[in-house]
Amino acid sequence: MRVRLAAQAVLGPGLPDWSVARAVLTGAAPYVPAPAPEPAPALLPATERRRASASVRWALAVGEQALRACGREGAELASVFASCGGDGGITHQICEALAAPPHTVSPTRFHNSVHNAPAGYWSIAAQSHASSTSLSGYDGAFAIGLLEAATQATVDQCSVLLVAYDLPYPEPMHALWPIAHPFAASLLLDPPARAGLALDIELREGAAREFWPRMLPGELRANPAARALELFAATLRHGRSRVELPYTETSHIAVEIDQ
Amino acid sequence: MAPLPITAIALASALGNGTGAATQAMRHGRSGLRRNDFLDSALDTWIGRVPGLEDAPLDGGLAHFDCRSNRLALLGLQQDGFEATVVRAVARHGARRVAVYIGTSSSGILEAELAFRHRDPATGALPAALRFSDTYNLYSVASFVQQRLGLHGPCCTVSAACASSAKVFAAAQRAIAAGLCDAAVVGGVETLCFTTLQGFAALELLSSRPCRPFDTERDGISIGEAAAFALLEKEGPGGETLALLGYGESADAFHMSTPHPQGLGAARAMHDALQLAGLAPGDVDYLNLHGTGTRNNDAAENAAVCAVFSERLACSATKGWTGHALGAAGAVEAVLTLLALRDGFVPGTANTRHADPQFGIRLALETAPQPLRRAMSNSFGFGGSNCSLVFGRM
Numbered sequence: 021m022r023v024r025l026a027a028q029a030v031l032g033p034g035l036p037d038w039s040v041a042r043a044v045l046t047g048a049a050p051y052v053p054a055p056a057p058e059p060a061p062a063l064l065p066a067t068e069r070r071r072a073s074a075s076v077r078w079a080l081a082v083g084e085q086a087l088r089a090c091g092r093e094g095a096e097l098a099s100v101f102a103s104c105g106g107d108g109g110i111t112h113q114i115c116e117a118l119a120a121p122p123h124t125v126s127p128t129r130f131h132n133s134v135h136n137a138p139a140g141y142w143s144i145a146a147q148s149h150a151s152s153t154s155l156s157g158y159d160g161a162f163a164i165g166l167l168e169a170a171t172q173a174t175v176d177q178c179s180v181l182l183v184a185y186d187l188p189y190p191e192p193m194h195a196l197w198p199i200a201h202p203f204a205a206s207l208l209l210d211p212p213a214r215a216g217l218a219l220d221i222e223l224r225e226g227a228a229r230e231f232w233p234r235m236l237p238g239e240l241r242a243n244p245a246a247r248a249l250e251l252f253a254a255t256l257r258h259g260r261s262r263v264e265l266p267y268t269e270t271s272h273i274a275v276e277i278d279q
Numbered sequence: 280m281a282p283l284p285i286t287a288i289a290l291a292s293a294l295g296n297g298t299g300a301a302t303q304a305m306r307h308g309r310s311g312l313r314r315n316d317f318l319d320s321a322l323d324t325w326i327g328r329v330p331g332l333e334d335a336p337l338d339g340g341l342a343h344f345d346c347r348s349n350r351l352a353l354l355g356l357q358q359d360g361f362e363a364t365v366v367r368a369v370a371r372h373g374a375r376r377v378a379v380y381i382g383t384s385s386s387g388i389l390e391a392e393l394a395f396r397h398r399d400p401a402t403g404a405l406p407a408a409l410r411f412s413d414t415y416n417l418y419s420v421a422s423f424v425q426q427r428l429g430l431h432g433p434c435c436t437v438s439a440a441c442a443s444s445a446k447v448f449a450a451a452q453r454a455i456a457a458g459l460c461d462a463a464v465v466g467g468v469e470t471l472c473f474t475t476l477q478g479f480a481a482l483e484l485l486s487s488r489p490c491r492p493f494d495t496e497r498d499g500i501s502i503g504e505a506a507a508f509a510l511l512e513k514e515g516p517g518g519e520t521l522a523l524l525g526y527g528e529s530a531d532a533f534h535m536s537t538p539h540p541q542g543l544g545a546a547r548a549m550h551d552a553l554q555l556a557g558l559a560p561g562d563v564d565y566l567n568l569h570g571t572g573t574r575n576n577d578a579a580e581n582a583a584v585c586a587v588f589s590e591r592l593a594c595s596a597t598k599g600w601t602g603h604a605l606g607a608a609g610a611v612e613a614v615l616t617l618l619a620l621r622d623g624f625v626p627g628t629a630n631t632r633h634a635d636p637q638f639g640i641r642l643a644l645e646t647a648p649q650p651l652r653r654a655m656s657n658s659f660g661f662g663g664s665n666c667s668l669v670f671g672r673m
Contacts, residue, residue: 130478135438140662
């Protein structure tokens, strides 16, 4: 399956945006550890921004960053949101409230708890009535999102915004899924007939080989959304390059890039 | 799009195990709703509970997946000869060419809710029984279904609130069209849990009586649990078969938990589904409404349906039979719509006595025989997530 990469965006520790990430991944600048800046999505109306949860702000911030990078509008853009853990902060708050009298939950927290909350807020922010889906996977969450976005771009011959995000859980759930760092990434994919860097995407048997860029902290790799960095690093190499992204335990997504 | 054969369906819901039990219940006017008796929940409401899940732990090689959600998934897979049909499909296509797309909104969240009741008083730690990947995570149910069926193709959980398991039909069709697979097990699995019961209560959307969609006196939903599956194949084994004809997906871009008052997003989903199927509104004989039974949802859906279809279209809402299965509702109602097509009947709208006279839709109150050529099913959810599916024969 061939798609075209129109834009990409990142947000994570030491990687506040794509221009910094690009410099780090090409070796033009060193990786400097620093907490990620607090995401501030500009498209979301102030009232909705107050109600939105952390995962919504992270997801929307990278979606906006990708659109800004290529000067596109979100209004008629299909979108795919992918995350392994969703919003653990909200799950924590709800489970804690349910465990003790009066066993009630906040209505806003409840509607923010749905896995498609980022997609819902995105549609409001971008005023987009276009198709949007919200997916979950384990370590393969990024590859699952990439495969769905590429499939839509190919079959429906449309541009698709992919947003992948995962945030650490608070304790005690953090012990179940000990990812250390938050990370979000976004890609705008165009159908094959458009201009832009060609990505050839295939589902293959076997576990993925590691392509983690050595200049980045290894512990960031535990965040499923950060696997986007393996793909982004490959897009910056000259000539033919290839990357394998974990999908299920027994399969991976192979991406080949020729420039 | 080219019609996509549907070669098997399966259902486990409050109406009983198997599609036959559901058809019989709807023909004889027996709703599956009961007064809330879910674990120790004290809410004054009615629920569609699947009996026996408490006493049916998973064993053998998949015991690590044991939780209410995966127990219900297994019960669903075991109905209607579904697993045997999947085995035959694997023989035709190969295990790597059969995908799994499952819709759920909560998966194993119940396990986390119960674990939070038993935190270590000294450290706050959760009991070891809560396993992130196998029980709690949204992907757990898709992973369980894939491993239970021995499949090795694409595998994905779609979680877009109450449209989740309608959207799996769209995702599977695209995957087959793109050549990623030749067949796909699609479905929805949702169990009762405290988050959804208390959450809908907090939004004041939970009825204290059995839900009455489109009734003048409708005052909220009744939550249900269910597992429903369908097998989509690029090429069926031959002969006449049920088929997916089209789908439409859209976003309201209006509010997180309230539908657009005129149902603009819902109308767009229905319109796009017809367009993809190459059909005119008059080509559809029956519409299974989303029909939750809340004041706003039903009013918005009525407006949307009236904007797309003529007033002659037979419509009904089936959540009074099963309860609102949330993330599984799309697949449950797809299966009920396919049963209506296959067996030639229009399901009634359980519990509804007086259809709201302000509404323009023609609401079937009683289940009645009627030959159907094509039918649509609507699913709309939080976040303004909409999906309409069109089914027929080929």
